[in-house]
Amino acid sequence: MLANPLALIAEITHRCPLHCVYCSNPLELAAASSELKTDDWRRVFAEAAQLGVLHLHLTGGEPLARADLEELIATAHSARLYTNLITSGLGLSRERLKKLVDTGLDHIQLSFQGFQSDRADWIAGTKSHAHKIELASWVLEHRIAFTANLVVHRQNLDHLDEMIAFLEKLKPNRIEIAHTQYYGWALENRAALMPTAAQLENAVRVVAEAETRLKGTIRIDSVVPDYYAQFPKACMGGWGRRLILINPAGEALPCHAAGVIPGMVFDNVREHSLKSIWQESSAFQRFRGEDWMQEPCRTCERRTEDFGGCRCQAFLLTGDAAATDPVCSLAPTRAVVVQALRQSPTDVISPSILAENWKYRPNPSRA
């Protein structure tokens, strides 16, 4: 029997004041004019709660770019969803933060790009670091969960211990160290972002030390860099098993990057109920279960743990979305990952040189 989805990831807009080089949004961003209206989202949140969803993650783009964010949080709260705002914090005033909390926000996840403004702003492609620090102090005025999120890659990993020390001072409940995952803009910039083996080894040590030091004070969660892993990640907890992502235009996707897979048709919440999408849509059924699996996944004892890894990554790196995720050491196509690691430069480059060589994520068009 098909289990209920547990979380809804709502990309409520692709508009964003930041231009992060590791952004996981698709290369083809949803235009502002295509965005779902407030009432569409309200219906979707109510349907999600009925379907058994527990957590709502409001993300983007930058969710603060939507003027109706307060209304959306209020709706989610009255549908009894646990509501998480994933944000750069840019443009969030002390007053608006209070409004968001008063309407029912449970958790704020604030992203950081580094520990010093110049380098952090260079990665984000905009001035934002100083404001984030001020915002963090306002978050502590409220009884909501606070996660400081740090995306790491070759250009900032040498400073991981300083970055964790910096985040500790902001007094979050949780620190998330997220190694860049190579989709969207991050894949475009992979050569500049891929960490070296030595950086990774150091990062594992630094995170372990921080976990011990901060035990009982700040919880540390890490997202590992899968190119270096022995086995793939259980992407999205398995295709169509736990999560639904709705993009700004209302299309329901089993995964952030699923749009890259050829032949996918995504039902739109404007035309279909969330329940029928979850149970019947071709997109959610395509890689659900095990029938689609090839060897070695089909007979692998790990298939119930990692579900063959990531379908989007399999397609992006091998051209076959049903292949074993090539980051797996058992994958027949593992060589493409080994080659990507071997070909990645190992240098940490000065901002001025790199700025010319990497692609900042742009803003979507208005029309």
Next chain:
Amino acid sequence: MAIPESSKPALAVGCRWKEDAEEPILLFPEGAMKVQGTGLAILELCDGQHTFPEMVAELQRQYFGADPKRILDDATRFLEQLHEKRIVDF
């Protein structure tokens, strides 16, 4: 980490019960937990009002007949785990 005798364990910031659930579900950042049995009995006493020794005394009363030492050990271990996950403060 030992639980200080004077502390009054409570759900941490950002952790709460799901109000309309058929069976008790504890919600927290990036996760949820179905709770039943002794776990539920322990968590229901994490209200910021009871000290840890008071909680244990209450549990020993609720589970009269069970080994009191075992109740103390189980409650200590359970709360320490939840403390590390930042679900319970003490």
